[in-house]
Amino acid sequence: MPNELPLVVEDLSFRYRSREDWAIRSMSFSVQPGELLLIAGSSGCGKTTLARAINGLIPRSYKGELSGRILLHGQEYTRAPLSRISQVVGTVLQDPERQILGTRVLNEVAFGLENLGLSRPEIVAAAEDALKRLGILALRDRETFYLSGGEKQKVALAGVLAMKPSILLLDEPLASLDPASARETLAIVRQLADEGMTVLMVEHRVEDVIHMHPDRVMFLKDGEIRYLGPLSGMTEAVDYHHIKLPAPMVMERAAADPPPAPVTPQPERFRTAAEQPSAPLVRFENVGFGYDDEVRVLKGINLDIRRGDIIAVLGPNGAGKTTLVKHAIGLLKPKVGRVLVDGRDTHELSVAQIANTLGYVFQSPSHMLFAPSVQDELAFGPTNMHHAPEQIEAEVREALEIVHLTGYEKNPPLALSFGQQKRVSIAAILAMRSRILVMDEPTAGQDYKNYMDFMDAIVQMPSFEAILFITHDIDMAVIYANRVLLVNQGTVVRDGPPQEVLADAELLRGNRLVPTSLLEENLKHFPQTGRLLRAEALAHALRPTV
Template sequence: MTTSAQQDSSTPPPAIHVHQLSFRYRGANEDDTSPKTSTEEASAPSTIEDISFTLPAGELLLIAGPSGSGKSTLIKCLNGLIPNSYKGVLSGEIQLQGHTTKGLKLRDLAHYIGTMLQDPDKQVVGSTVEQEIAFGLENLAVPRPEMRQRVRNALEQLHLERYQGRETFALSGGQRQQVAAAGILVMQPAIMLFDEPFANLDARAIDELEQLIANLQAEGRTVVIVEHRVEEALRLNPDKVLLLHEGKQAFFGPTAQFLEIADPTQVKLPVEATLRTIPATAQPRDWLLQPITLGEKDQQQATEPILRFEDVHYRYGLFSEEILRGISFSVQRGETIALLGPNGSGKTTLVKQALGLLRPTKGRVSLYQDDTRKLSVAQLAARIGYVFQSPNAMLFAPSVTEEASFGPTNLGFTKERVQEAVQASLKALDVDAFEQRSPFSLSFGQQKRVTIASVLAMQSSILLLDEPTAGQDHRSYMNFMEHLRDLPGLDALLFITHDLDLALRFTKRVLLLKDGRLVADGVPLEVLSDAKLLDECNLRPTSLLHYLLGTRQQVS
């Protein structure tokens, strides 16, 4: 094939040129020597099929689409993880900076392209922040004086200087995300790929990442972003949008044309796009805000809180900084709560106190009036279910069904009850089609849904979900919320999130943490209407919040 770059040597080659790219993962019974028969190919459909686009150097491309549409697979093809690490049947052509990627090893590709993965836990390998950022440079044998300078520059650009010597395991998920970005930045590739970069970040970290991307473009770098939160990505003014659906290219072109054809039930768009889809007979506010209410009859009879934190303090080590500083609040039966706050504010540390994974260094946590200090982790797990922020921290089984069956089996469910609970939870999370697949072969969003389904199958009375919308397309996210609305036997829901729209649309109460302290507790719109408080807690107002505040003022 002859490209335009080859036809005219005076024209700089495009940063990325993809032509008729298709890929299917290798089947469980295939190896490198297996003949690829037409029967095998028919039984294992391509994950991506016939993708073609060209991106000029210095432009920003947004790749959007539902979970499982092939976005992460396309990224793996661009950065060389396919076929170097993930085997299968690859066809078509990829050129980076005018050079074909065929036959290039990951080490060679690192000079052209760098990737920030969707899940930072799969990328961070260094024991300290400084070691992590220097890891790639060490592998390329960069001279030590230059290495130190480039690491120092990356730390300054992302305002990570105070974490330079910090152990990476002690960082929050959002902080690890920033460290992963710094590790790519020091490599100085011409093309940078960001897979769901905003998923675990607070507003300040998003601002810093957006500024970094703007600076990269100003330097002539090419940027590719994969993001479900299209509303956030649009702030970067992408030059082009590539929309994938079921592995195929549904659209490639300018952002303005994408917004005309995009379906707000598939990708998260600004509220103005959602308003266009609301029936004329419906009240927009009632359509947009539908908080989940649990067990209304039981609420009338409830008097005692089902979960209580009393002056809870916590520090990870005897001489380490205190993470929780006197947290006190109660959860009543029937409540749906969003726990918001900046990266590193103590949100995940707080909920782990309720699970017995961590115990307060001072204060008391009670679950159904029982002091959690007197309960084992197994006893707590029978009442309270927790979905970790990273699927990688939970998944271990060889198949999705075995993964989802593990919890209820260990809780002593009968075989029939296990089967019924697993089937219902997998269907609710739209992962029942993958029941015999390895969870490690799924996309990040699908893995996240498998972990949620695994916890739902345990039929806990209280659910704690850490960043449940990370990696989720809008349709999967909305379907899951509707399932929670009708879940029997559920006493309370608590979401740990940076997603203000989740708090506004589906919860009745917001808890706001900052520096290990509870700084606000109340009705979502009331708490989130305080612009000064939002800024102090690194929370960015969304188009939905602006719309709701605007309509409230009109009514007033």
């Protein structure tokens, strides 16, 4: 009925069959037509469970005890098939790997339209309109397998928008997007809401979403709604240790709290002997590569990874970042030039041999998780590296503690949430104790407290001689990196200290990076502090000495 609210949730509770605790409890709220509702909260608070109930995956795909009801435009869809619900509620998942089925972009975006029985001209026109709206029409005929994670995320969104649902449900849509793409996507989502579409956005990157002016914010904790109202009230209601807020807000609150514990990155101990140069751990010599003969993804890459480096790799979606690091671990071999690991050409080494030096966390956990239990997953690498049984037990235990997954040893990894899967994949590499840790988008699907905790622990682990991480989160580079690689169009555009690379506003704009409030505060106060700091530490560094 046209006058009915798009979404009404009444006293909704759900408990998964395999768990004792309720995932969500007694939730009641409604959403207006054209409203943009931001749903925030720490991992495990119930955000994804609520989304699954709204789009019908609960109770169809996820079984358990369900009570309460959900009305879509005044109707219950309890017995309706998912195909019917999907025409009302369009969902974009956290991990695009789970959503993309088509081998080519146009086929993928057209998939839902084909199931509606539209004519071919109608399907092509609607699919191309969705691609144009997201600025990715150039990807129309590309194979989805070769897209970057961010490009896949945009294609998944295009496939949903082409269906023209009345309710759009976005589960962490910014996780794989470069900062400029994130801003563009948020602007499109805001426009869709202004045109009358109801939008529910589950997102950890609260600071980014603030720019799109959500109409209301829902803050969840322990499966319950703890706040529902305007954005201004939410910033006062949440703990800044758990939800990432703009740096000035955090600094104002942190100044009244005790200073944070210092974090001393262990790889930097190797930099104390910088005047005595040693052979690089990894060397790229004029490396060129393409997945086919026509398109070069990497062009003339020359760089060294040395002991003591903590490197943040930044750049736009499709820039070649993941392709570059896959060369370091031997998953890809150069078409031109060579990559040396400990002085040996990767053409002469197996991936297993290189794993003793480099441990690699994939961007998508589904690309590396396979074992029947978390315990088996974490023990696999150390076992193949012939670690002693008692050593493996200690390595697995410590890795689980670092990523906050103690107690999950018997769980099947692929039955966990995307964020938990990501942490399992990180823990699996931590347990191997390789000399260099390489992580592709380690914060994807993670709440602020989780990723700050595990990053603090990782950089302080004495086993790592160097750490390299690909990220779209500039604040990760501000807080943890001592070196920034800016990659675009298959080349290293800039390589240097964060305070130099990130201070070049024109350079950032030209490479689809957007300065954050934390970067701006650090650059403003750098003459006084002489270093880049997290917001809490910056607040105390600026306090006048008595």
